[in-house]
Amino acid sequence: MSPVQTAVTGSEFLGERREPLEALAEFYCALNARDMALMEAQWGASPSAEMDNPLGGIRRGWDDIRAVYEKLFAAPREYRFEFWDYTLHRQGEVFWVVGRERGYLETAEGRMELAIRTSRLFRWDGVRWRQVHHHGSIEYPEMLAAYQAAVLGKVSVPV
Numbered sequence: 001m002s003p004v005q006t007a008v009t010g011s012e013f014l015g016e017r018r019e020p021l022e023a024l025a026e027f028y029c030a031l032n033a034r035d036m037a038l039m040e041a042q043w044g045a046s047p048s049a050e051m052d053n054p055l056g057g058i059r060r061g062w063d064d065i066r067a068v069y070e071k072l073f074a075a076p077r078e079y080r081f082e083f084w085d086y087t088l089h090r091q092g093e094v095f096w097v098v099g100r101e102r103g104y105l106e107t108a109e110g111r112m113e114l115a116i117r118t119s120r121l122f123r124w125d126g127v128r129w130r131q132v133h134h135h136g137s138i139e140y141p142e143m144l145a146a147y148q149a150a151v152l153g154k155v156s157v158p159v
Helices: 020-033 038-043 062-074 141-152
Strands: 050-053 056-062 079-091 094-107 109-124 129-137
Touching: 020 038, 020 079, 020 094, 020 109, 020 129, 038 062, 038 109, 038 129, 056 062, 056 129, 062 141, 094 141, 109 141
Parallel strands: 050 129
Antiparallel strands: 050 056, 079 094, 094 109, 109 129
16 A cells, blocks of 8 residues: 555535535634534544654543643644545444644744654544544654643653
């Protein structure tokens, strides 16, 4: 399977959200528009959802996941993310994507370019696709520390 290089940005036609790519595009639409209502619908407010990402560590349940998005959405400066270099896999009522996010976050010092390895898992609930798992990793320690500092106000301590 060759990785798809066309980026999913959230500005694609979302349709009825019955196709996996429509659900994926909906996530990036909610993320880039800072739309908490759409993000909650995307995750389905599930208590069994799990997320492991650079801003929140491991979060379980929508209430914990929501807190991470609230911090990002409250960031005072512009940001934008897209998903690319990915493969999509489907098995019955589950699909998952494995690829890369790229994007930027404006900071007081200028534009910070971001590169994040990302996987997302969705489950069909009989009505629509709901995200149930996300994992994201930033492989460059300096980029991770700068991103966390910009959004969370954290200062990392070298190990």
